[in-house]
Amino acid sequence: xxxxxxxxxxxxxxxxxxxxxxxxxxxxxxxxxxxxxxxxxxxxxxxxxxxxxxxxxxxxxxxxxxxxxxxxxxxxxxxxxxxxxxxxxxxxxxxxxxxxxxxxxxxxxxxxxxxxxxxxxxxxxxxxxxxxxxxxxxxxxxxxxxxxxxxxxxxxxxxxxxxxxxxxxxxxxxxxxxxxxxxxxxxxxxxxxxxxxxxxxxxxxxxxxxxxxxxxxxxxxxxxxxxxxxxxxxxxxxxxxxxxxxxxxxxxxxxxxxxxxxxxxxxxxxxxxxxxxxxxxxxxxxxxxxxxxxxxxxxx
Amino acid sequence: xxxxxxxxxxxxxxxxxxxxxxxxxxxxxxxxxxxxxxxxxxxxxxxxxxxxxxxxxxxxxxxxxxxxxxxxxxxxxxxxxxxxxxxxxxxxxxxxxxxxxxxxxxxxxxxxxxxxxxxxxxxxxxxxxxxxxxxxxxxxxxxxxxxxxxxxxxxxxxxxxxxxxxxxxxxxxxxxxxxxxxxxxxxxxxxxxxxxxxxxxxxxxxxxxxxxxxxxxxxxxxxxxxxxxxxxxxxxxxxxxxxxxxxxxxxxxxxxxxxxxxxxxxxxxxxxxxxxxxxxxxxxxxxxxxxxxxxxxxxxxxxxxxxxxxxxxxxxxxxxxxxxxxxxxxxxxxxxxxxxxxxxxxxxxxxxxxxxxxxxxxxxxxxxxxxxxxxxxxxxxxxxxxxxxxxxxxxxx
Ligand SMILES: Cc1ncc(C[n+]2csc(CCOP(=O)(O)OP(=O)(O)O)c2C)c(N)n1
Ligand code: SF4
Ligand SMILES: [Mg+2]
Numbered sequence: 001x002x003x004x005x006x007x008x009x010x011x012x013x014x015x016x017x018x019x020x021x022x023x024x025x026x027x028x029x030x031x032x033x034x035x036x037x038x039x040x041x042x043x044x045x046x047x048x049x050x051x052x053x054x055x056x057x058x059x060x061x062x063x064x065x066x067x068x069x070x071x072x073x074x075x076x077x078x079x080x081x082x083x084x085x086x087x088x089x090x091x092x093x094x095x096x097x098x099x100x101x102x103x104x105x106x107x108x109x110x111x112x113x114x115x116x117x118x119x120x121x122x123x124x125x126x127x128x129x130x131x132x133x134x135x136x137x138x139x140x141x142x143x144x145x146x147x148x149x150x151x152x153x154x155x156x157x158x159x160x161x162x163x164x165x166x167x168x169x170x171x172x173x174x175x176x177x178x179x180x181x182x183x184x185x186x187x188x189x190x191x192x193x194x195x196x197x198x199x200x201x202x203x204x205x206x207x208x209x210x211x212x213x214x215x216x217x218x219x220x221x222x223x224x225x226x227x228x229x230x231x232x233x234x235x236x237x238x239x240x241x242x243x244x245x246x247x248x249x250x251x252x253x254x255x256x257x258x259x260x261x262x263x264x265x266x267x268x269x270x271x272x273x274x275x276x277x278x279x280x281x282x283x284x285x286x287x288x289x290x291x292x293x294x295x296x297x298x299x300x
Numbered sequence: 301x302x303x304x305x306x307x308x309x310x311x312x313x314x315x316x317x318x319x320x321x322x323x324x325x326x327x328x329x330x331x332x333x334x335x336x337x338x339x340x341x342x343x344x345x346x347x348x349x350x351x352x353x354x355x356x357x358x359x360x361x362x363x364x365x366x367x368x369x370x371x372x373x374x375x376x377x378x379x380x381x382x383x384x385x386x387x388x389x390x391x392x393x394x395x396x397x398x399x400x401x402x403x404x405x406x407x408x409x410x411x412x413x414x415x416x417x418x419x420x421x422x423x424x425x426x427x428x429x430x431x432x433x434x435x436x437x438x439x440x441x442x443x444x445x446x447x448x449x450x451x452x453x454x455x456x457x458x459x460x461x462x463x464x465x466x467x468x469x470x471x472x473x474x475x476x477x478x479x480x481x482x483x484x485x486x487x488x489x490x491x492x493x494x495x496x497x498x499x500x501x502x503x504x505x506x507x508x509x510x511x512x513x514x515x516x517x518x519x520x521x522x523x524x525x526x527x528x529x530x531x532x533x534x535x536x537x538x539x540x541x542x543x544x545x546x547x548x549x550x551x552x553x554x555x556x557x558x559x560x561x562x563x564x565x566x567x568x569x570x571x572x573x574x575x576x577x578x579x580x581x582x583x584x585x586x587x588x589x590x591x592x593x594x595x596x597x598x599x600x601x602x603x604x605x606x607x608x609x610x611x612x613x614x615x616x617x618x619x620x621x622x623x624x625x626x627x628x629x630x631x632x633x634x635x636x637x638x639x640x641x642x643x644x645x646x647x648x649x650x651x652x653x654x655x656x657x658x659x660x661x662x663x664x665x666x667x668x669x670x671x672x673x674x675x676x677x678x679x680x681x682x683x684x685x686x687x688x689x690x691x692x693x694x695x696x697x
Contacts, residue, residue: 060515075362086350086368
């Protein structure tokens with residue numbers, strides 16, 4: 001593993017301007033700012049409709065300094081393929097191509113194109129910022145909305161189905177690099193992107209991205225809530241590199257340790273208010289079983 | 301060089317000669333052999349292009365949109381449901397002003413499933429902002445594909461080259477493959493005004509407000525409506541460009557002279573049958589029969605359907621007694637789309653002809669010469685008897 005990036009040696013090149021159109025406290029603003037630093041200037045971005053479209057600014061003003069192709073909702077990974085095809089045809093293959101989509105654009109409407117691109121082995125990085133609902137259209141449920149969450153299309157009793165495990169689906173394509181990250185650990189994300197850049201073929205990074213507006217919490221708690229998701233063991237940071245799965249960063253440090261009860265995470269956000277005590281204790285049990293197996297497999 | 305081959309192979313050769321750099325397509329009958337031929341060209345090293353075997357037509361056009369935005373000449377092809385599956389991307393490609401060329405191998409659309417020819421696929425996409433050209437034979441297919449890139453890149457509007465499924469795509473005909481050197485002389489290389497490039501970053505296809513808005517320097521940038529107006533204006537200008545390109549093509553290759561409408565025995569005609577695609581060649585036989593009977597009738601096949609060459613239509617049809625529109629598509633609940641367009645073009649003329657509409661050949665229903673003769677004769681002999689509503693030919697009910 002290459003040396004870890006710290007706040008002291010993080011690139012000072014700012015590619016996302018302050019004063020963009022994201023909400024105050026938006027987790028996406030953190031990961032986009034840090035993520036673009038990691039991608040670097042020789043990058044072409046592909047972005048489908050999402051909060052990111054809005055963050056990037058309204059014509060003719062842009063909040064970012066990288067070339068970006070805004071595309072239709074279902075087409076992100078296919079469009080990235082087209083950029084790659086043209087770069088190859090022109091001998092410009094050193095330029096990096098990165099697709100950056102929300103959870104809806106990745107796990108629901110965009111999954112066919114993404115699966116196609118992964119199967120074809122396209123040499124690009126696909127980054128999904130998972131704010132666990134369709135935020136741009138006003139907080140509707142998505143495939144990655146967790147069970148029990150209140151959205152505008154699961155308004156009273158919360159979503160009854162479980163969160164879709166997108167990183168596993170992408171990993172099942174047999175690509176060389178899949179990683180999860182969190183907006184609460186931006187330097188870990190930075191290093192994962194930097195590592196992905198060194199690898200060939202499709203690379204997939206899934207970022208848990210707290211959203212104060214959609215999740216119902218005070219904007220100043222974005223990082224705290226992101227950390228709680230990891231510290232409770234609900235959301236795990238890991239890498240699947242050449243088929244080898246391993247916990248990373250803050251999740252790795254939890255092996256063999258006592259975790260924060262999931263309840264403490266749920267209590268910080270309005271979206272979980274429909275969860276019953278029974279549902280919470282079921283979720284706690286599931287997390288405990290998952291972590292027991294981590295402890296047994298990876299503990300020493 | 302002359303060869304005897306299928307219409308799909310004619311199209312593939314046009315794509316090859318046009319030096320396309322990125323091809324993405326998804327198989328669908330009757331386009332499939334075109335896609336297969338192109339992958340053969342690329343795999344055999346006969347063509348220096350990226351062939352991307354996408355997982356859907358939506359992705360095929362997405363690849364072309366992105367490749368074109370990155371500065372490479374891009375091509376795709378489809379039929380029927382594949383074209384419908386691209387719908388969102390059709391509008392996107394036109395709005396983004398990308399000179400993509402696509403062959404539409406015309407086929408009826410489901411439900412119920414049909415794989416046979418009619419024009420409902422392309423006609424249903426006529427308002428997407430794409431130029432639509434129609435071909436009548438294999439020579440026109442290969443020539444039109446080459447011209448289409450020139451046209452698309454001159455006006456920055458994507459172009460559909462439409463030709464009839466099976467009737468042209470799968471039948472064999474002799475045609476000339478132009479020399480590469482001549483094509484290179486005719487078709488300049490693709491030089492986009494802007495292509496995605498980290499040295500010159502730009503955010504393309506951003507959210508655009510209803511009104512105009514100043515940029516960071518204070519210069520006014522267009523709003524959505526100005527951008528859309530420009531697409532329309534440039535499409536109208538494309539009508540003249542089609543004429544200019546035809547002249548240039550004719551100088552080099554010795555073929556052309558009918559950029560908008562291809563006519564047959566229209567001199568001193570009092571009636572003209574109008575249609576799209578290969579049907580116009582079928583109607584030539586019909587006209588020969590009726591001319592023997594002394595009926596002064598000719599045929600006009602439209603090569604350009606969008607933008608609509610309304611001046612050329614008026615010049616040709618305004619003073620006739622009758623215009624008879626034969627269509628393999630219709631706007632359900634109303635009438636044939638071409639019929640409506642032709643009537644609209646003629647409305648401002650002083651001596652408007654009677655205009656009749658026949659619907660035929662849907663889902664590959666056989667078009668019998670005898671039926672065409674009867675219908676056309678009826679419309680010419682008794683112009684008042686046939687009303688304004690479309691009459692279906694060959695319907696068995
Ligand atoms: C084909 C299509 N369907 C629906 C929409 C409307 N739409 C725009 S963004 C969006 C939700 C985006 O959700 P996600 O990808 O999770 O990104 P987020 O807004 O949450 O950041 C939807 C449904 C669209 N633009 N295109
Ligand atoms: S809705 Fe959420 S994800 Fe979207 S900009 Fe606001 S805080 Fe960010
Ligand atoms: Mg979302």
